[in-house]
Amino acid sequence: MLNKTKETLTIPDMMKVVNVAMIPTPGKPGLHNLENQRGIFLISVFRSVLMKLLLKDEYKKIDSYMTDSNIGGRAGRRIQDHLFIVNGILFDNASSKKNKPISICIYDCRQCFDSMWQEEVINDLYEAGIQNDKLALLYQINKTNNLAVKTQHGLTERIVVEEIICQGDPWGSMQCSVQIDSIGRDSLAEDLEPFKYKGEVEIPALGMVDDVLTIAESGFKTARMNAFITAKIALKKLQLGPKKCFVLHTGKEHEDFRNIELFV
Numbered sequence: 001m002l003n004k005t006k007e008t009l010t011i012p013d014m015m016k017v018v019n020v021a022m023i024p025t026p027g028k029p030g031l032h033n034l035e036n037q038r039g040i041f042l043i044s045v046f047r048s049v050l051m052k053l054l055l056k057d058e059y060k061k062i063d064s065y066m067t068d069s070n071i072g073g074r075a076g077r078r079i080q081d082h083l084f085i086v087n088g089i090l091f092d093n094a095s096s097k098k099n100k101p102i103s104i105c106i107y108d109c110r111q112c113f114d115s116m117w118q119e120e121v122i123n124d125l126y127e128a129g130i131q132n133d134k135l136a137l138l139y140q141i142n143k144t145n146n147l148a149v150k151t152q153h154g155l156t157e158r159i160v161v162e163e164i165i166c167q168g169d170p171w172g173s174m175q176c177s178v179q180i181d182s183i184g185r186d187s188l189a190e191d192l193e194p195f196k197y198k199g200e201v202e203i204p205a206l207g208m209v210d211d212v213l214t215i216a217e218s219g220f221k222t223a224r225m226n227a228f229i230t231a232k233i234a235l236k237k238l239q240l241g242p243k244k245c246f247v248l249h250t251g252k253e254h255e256d257f258r259n260i261e262l263f264v
């Protein structure tokens with residue numbers, strides 16, 4: 001059956017049936033407000049098996065294409081990888097008076113999986129090397145979903161929702177990571193004068209699925225990086241959540257610098 005689905009690029013109706021389980025967001029009480037809950041998509045076993053097989057076939061190709069920018073959804077990589085980099089930079093910056101002050105900006109994509117643009121995701125996967133019938137199959141399987149929400153009183157009435165990325169799907173985290181990784185790749189490709197650890201190692205925008213962290217010298221370079229990240233997020237048709245975006249200024253040097261106000 002799965003081989004027939006792959007050969008014909010036709011998704012059976014039973015694979016399009018999706019239930020959404022609402023999970024309370026930690027630290028946000030009040031279930032009456034949907035902003036305080038996160039929807040996890042529960043797909044059928046047949047669809048899960050199909051997606052896992054596709055991911056197994058294409059994982060090495062995607063992983064070899066991705067940079068060290070985003071570590072989400074990748075085997076053998078954890079948030080400790082980025083923490084090691086950030087801690088090393090903080091220690092080095094604080095240990096010498098010759099180092100210039102730096103600004104660490106942390107960005108959060110607001111409800112990223114709800115906002116991801118299917119066509120842009122497919123384009124990013126194509127750039128990552130998936131240039132075969134599996135790309136068409138990934139598009140078809142997310143084109144329409146027969147969706148219902150699980151509540152305390154049972155399932156809601158089903159409606160058809162088009163072109164969504166399912167958080168909880170085996171491909172969900174990988175699709176998001178590939179998209180955000182392209183921002184880190186572009187941050188090195190553009191002439192943004194990225195921060196160099198000990199003046200040698202260029203540090204791209206660091207990502208963990210849908211979260212992004214940038215490091216730059218305080219002042220103009222930080223403002224330029226902030227404008228770049230904001231523009232790239234907008235081009236992806238995503239939106240940043242201002243309440244969860246922060247900036248940290250650090251450094252021993254006390255000389256005045258122009259700290260331009262940052263916006264998202």
